[in-house]
Amino acid sequence: MAQNDIRYLTPLAVEVKKKKYCRFLRNRIKYVDYKDPQFLKRFLNEQGKILPRRITGTSLKFQRKVAQSVKRARHLALLPYVTDMMK
Amino acid sequence: MINQYETVFIATPVLSEAQMKEAVNKFRRIITDNNGELIHEEDWGLKKLAYPIKKKSTGFYYLFEFRSEGEFINKLETEFRRDERIMRFLTFKMDKHAIAYSEKKRKMNSKTAENKNEQNQKEA
Numbered sequence: 001m002a003q004n005d006i007r008y009l010t011p012l013a014v015e016v017k018k019k020k021y022c023r024f025l026r027n028r029i030k031y032v033d034y035k036d037p038q039f040l041k042r043f044l045n046e047q048g049k050i051l052p053r054r055i056t057g058t059s060l061k062f063q064r065k066v067a068q069s070v071k072r073a074r075h076l077a078l079l080p081y082v083t084d085m086m087k
Numbered sequence: 088m089i090n091q092y093e094t095v096f097i098a099t100p101v102l103s104e105a106q107m108k109e110a111v112n113k114f115r116r117i118i119t120d121n122n123g124e125l126i127h128e129e130d131w132g133l134k135k136l137a138y139p140i141k142k143k144s145t146g147f148y149y150l151f152e153f154r155s156e157g158e159f160i161n162k163l164e165t166e167f168r169r170d171e172r173i174m175r176f177l178t179f180k181m182d183k184h185a186i187a188y189s190e191k192k193r194k195m196n197s198k199t200a201e202n203k204n205e206q207n208q209k210e211a
Contacts (some may be wrong), residue, residue: 031184035095035150076095076177077146080137 020057032062034069037078043070048083091126091154091186096167096176097146100133107147110172114151117166123155127193140174152181152189 023029033039043051043058043066050070053063073079098110111130118125131148140146160178167176181189 031182031188033188034179072177072179074137076148076175077097077136077138077140083137 022057022059022062024062025059032065032069034072034076035078037073040066040070040073040079044079046084048080088157089154090157091152091181092160093179093181093185093189094151094153094163094176095148095179097136097140097148097174098172099141099174100143100145100147102147102172106172107149110170111149113170114163114166117163118151118153118155121155121159121162123153123159125151125153127152127189143174146174 024032043056045051050067053060056063058066070079074081096114098107102110111128115125115128127150129150129152131150133145134148135145136143164176164178167173179185
């Protein structure tokens with residue numbers, strides 16, 4: 001009886017490992033446009049910081065392109081350097 | 088070596104419409120005088136900046152897409168720096184993917200423009 005004396009009130013939320021994929025390779029996007037802030041915002045968090053690859057799952061080649069175009073967009077004031085409620 | 092470039096610049100909002108046109112014409116002349124070939128222009132008009140530049144929170148955005156020699160870019164950029172109406176500029180050398188992307192976008196814009204005209208004619 002002692003084995004199953006630990007009873008969880010709610011079933012353990014087993015984190016289903018969703019296979020991440022690089023959206024650029026999947027839909028064959030070849031160029032990241034720095035003039036399109038709507039698209040780039042998906043790669044930024046609330047403070048306007050660039051999300052790491054382990055979250056977005058993008059490949060290294062495209063992560064560099066995204067980072068480069070985000071910095072260009074910031075230079076042109078299309079994206080803020082730092083903000084509080086971005087989304 | 089002829090490359091394709093894209094330059095976006097932001098002019099101060101204090102300018103009147105005429106001054107803005109005059110500034111754009113000035114840079115257009117600079118490009119065409121130094122045997123640069125202008126491909127496409129876009130006027131995004133007055134837009135809100137994500138952060139204030141030179142104490143101003145809005146600016147006139149303008150885009151030039153052109154083909155020119157490499158050395159010409161230094162001249163163009165000194166002109167931008169010299170002109171005090173321009174708050175900020177960015178010159179970008181386009182690789183083949185960028186060129187393909189902008190052509191595709193231009194085709195799409197021209198198509199949507201045609202659809203709009205057709206709709207207007209139908210309504211009229």
